[in-house]
Amino acid sequence: MTAAYLRTIPNILTGLRLLAGVVMFLILAGATGGVPVLSSYLSPEDQFALYRAAFWIFVIAASTDWVDGFLARRWEATSRWGAILDPIADKILVTGAILGVVTSGSVPQIAIPCGLILFREFAVSALRETVAGKVKLEVTVLAKWKTTLQLVALGAQLLARNWDGFGWEFEHLVWFQLFADILIWLAAVVTLWTGWQYFDKARRKMASPH
Numbered sequence: 001m002t003a004a005y006l007r008t009i010p011n012i013l014t015g016l017r018l019l020a021g022v023v024m025f026l027i028l029a030g031a032t033g034g035v036p037v038l039s040s041y042l043s044p045e046d047q048f049a050l051y052r053a054a055f056w057i058f059v060i061a062a063s064t065d066w067v068d069g070f071l072a073r074r075w076e077a078t079s080r081w082g083a084i085l086d087p088i089a090d091k092i093l094v095t096g097a098i099l100g101v102v103t104s105g106s107v108p109q110i111a112i113p114c115g116l117i118l119f120r121e122f123a124v125s126a127l128r129e130t131v132a133g134k135v136k137l138e139v140t141v142l143a144k145w146k147t148t149l150q151l152v153a154l155g156a157q158l159l160a161r162n163w164d165g166f167g168w169e170f171e172h173l174v175w176f177q178l179f180a181d182i183l184i185w186l187a188a189v190v191t192l193w194t195g196w197q198y199f200d201k202a203r204r205k206m207a208s209p210h
Contacts, residue, residue: 009068009071010068010069010071011068011085013064013067013068013071014064014068014085014086014089015085015089016061016064017061017062017064017065017068017089017090017093018085018088018089018092018093020057020058020060020061020093021061021089021092021093021094021095021096021097022092022096023057024054024057024058024061024093024096024097024100025095025096025097025099025100027050027053027054027057028050028051028054028096028099028100028101028103028104029099029100029103030042030050031046031047031050031051031054031104032047032100032103032104032105034103048162048164048165049165051158051161051162051165052162052165052166054100054158055155055158055159055162058093058097058154058155058158059155061093062093062151062155065089065090065093065147065148065151066148068086069086087139090147091121091125093151094117094121094147094150094151094154095118095121097151097154097155097157097158098114098117098118098154100158101114101154101157101158101161102114104161107157109181110157110181110184110185112188113184113185113187113188114184114188116188116191116192117150117187117188117191120191120192120194120195121191123195123199124195124198124199127198127199127202128198131202131205131206134205134206135201135202135205135206137198137201137202140194140197142190142193142194142197143194143197143198145190146187146190146191146194149183149186149187149190150187150191152183152187153180153183153184153186153187154184154187156176156179156180156183156184157180157184159176159180160173160176160177160180163176
């Protein structure tokens, strides 16, 4: 395997994560009635099977968030294209999972944190585009951990949605759901905090005469 080929693997993994986010959302939408022609023919067992498939796609895709970065650094394969594609893939995976969880219904307790996470991600993306070429907003360590926390919290929510599909005892679902809800609220708080840090840094840089 040539060095040139090895250097393409991190970007391939990032691209697959982006695609996985879209596929996962489409599967979840189909399982919850989002595809009328298909969904009307699905039995409860079929729906659970789709949920499980979407969950495992999410888990595998989320795992590549660390793997592609590790390989890029190890093989000195970091690139401008990879730096652009990586946050896009993360946002699509997070957005797809949030929309999938919300469309499953019966989750009013997490509507606010899910909405706040989406609002922050769109706002920071717009900020980066607005100040591009004027202010360099480097990804902070906390922002990287924020993404990890988002993925863990959303994975827990997807698992809770398919609890019965795994054949687990219902009595444990109450406690796991509470744990998953705490995680998503914590993720929302950290997400908002890192968003404020970016806006504050941009404000100070734009106000500085140098």
